[in-house]
Amino acid sequence: MIVISISEEVANAILKSKKNSCAKLQEKISKSGKPLNKKVKTKIVLNVKQETNTVNTENVLAFVEGTDLNDEIIVITAHYDHLGKHDGVVYNGADDDGSGTVAVIELAKVFAKAKKEGKGPRRSMLFMTVAGEEKGLLGSDYYTQDPVYPLAQTVCDLNIDMIGRLDKAHAGDPNYIYLIGFDKLSKDLHDISEAANKKYSNLKLDYTYNDEKDPNRYYYRSDHYNFAKNNIPVIFYFNGVHEDYHKETDEVSKIDFAKMEKITRLVFHTAWDLANRTERIKLDKK
Numbered sequence: 001m002i003v004i005s006i007s008e009e010v011a012n013a014i015l016k017s018k019k020n021s022c023a024k025l026q027e028k029i030s031k032s033g034k035p036l037n038k039k040v041k042t043k044i045v046l047n048v049k050q051e052t053n054t055v056n057t058e059n060v061l062a063f064v065e066g067t068d069l070n071d072e073i074i075v076i077t078a079h080y081d082h083l084g085k086h087d088g089v090v091y092n093g094a095d096d097d098g099s100g101t102v103a104v105i106e107l108a109k110v111f112a113k114a115k116k117e118g119k120g121p122r123r124s125m126l127f128m129t130v131a132g133e134e135k136g137l138l139g140s141d142y143y144t145q146d147p148v149y150p151l152a153q154t155v156c157d158l159n160i161d162m163i164g165r166l167d168k169a170h171a172g173d174p175n176y177i178y179l180i181g182f183d184k185l186s187k188d189l190h191d192i193s194e195a196a197n198k199k200y201s202n203l204k205l206d207y208t209y210n211d212e213k214d215p216n217r218y219y220y221r222s223d224h225y226n227f228a229k230n231n232i233p234v235i236f237y238f239n240g241v242h243e244d245y246h247k248e249t250d251e252v253s254k255i256d257f258a259k260m261e262k263i264t265r266l267v268f269h270t271a272w273d274l275a276n277r278t279e280r281i282k283l284d285k286k
């Protein structure tokens with residue numbers, strides 16, 4: 001429990017022992033124009049009733065089997081849940097994370113198409129949209145505790161969470177993306193990511209949030225983290241937050257599709273290299 005809100009009625013009951021009230025205090029504040037602190041000692045009884053509901057949901061997995069290195073898996077993830085419905089208002093979550101979910105479906109499509117045309121990847125590809133991210137990374141937690149393909153054979157996870165908008169720091173400049181986590185477990189992954197960008201995308205790769213000391217701690221806040229926790233190298237693709245973040249106004253009309261496509265292509269080229277190189281990327285650190 002983090003926050004307890006009380007009504008004015010309860011506040012007045014607490015203040016009564018000091019012959020005070022919210023109205024009296026408000027008057028003092030108005031007169032002095034300064035905020036006021038008051039310490040009141042009182043006994044409070046708090047009844048907490050917690051209700052637990054069981055809700056069923058599922059991760060959605062699509063698999064493109066590789067050729068000669070098919071027992072090794074590259075995972076691409078995005079979460080398909082958002083915040084649900086509050087007071088009759090649906091939170092669609094177009095950027096968070098409709099953008100990532102759409103990217104995963106497009107990537108699955110092109111890998112499947114390549115395979116159909118006899119040019120499929122050497123390693124196997126697992127495209128997974130996960131549930132319950134907003135409730136605490138639950139879908140990816142479930143998958144990594146009960147994986148369909150062995151985690152030891154899982155080469156990396158590329159996680160896409162918010163790629164359709166701009167943040168304040170890049171207003172008017174859609175040619176960027178924040179990458180997080182890319183060098184924490186494997187230098188090879190970092191090098192592949194940079195090479196793919198240099199050769200095909202030329203996006204500004206912003207590493208601000210990769211800093212361990214960054215107070216936002218984004219590295220721990222999306223589904224890739226459950227893979228990283230299991231010593232699987234990850235990259236988290238993220239455009240940063242904006243005024244519609246976690247609001248009902250996160251709508252599809254505000255999505256910058258050209259930007260989204262550019263980032264999805266970068267994920268594709270990175271994944272393509274990871275899937276087809278002869279040497280599996282090395283794990284440097286645990």
Ligand SMILES: [Zn+2]
Nearest residue numbers: 096097161162
């Ligand atoms: Zn998200």
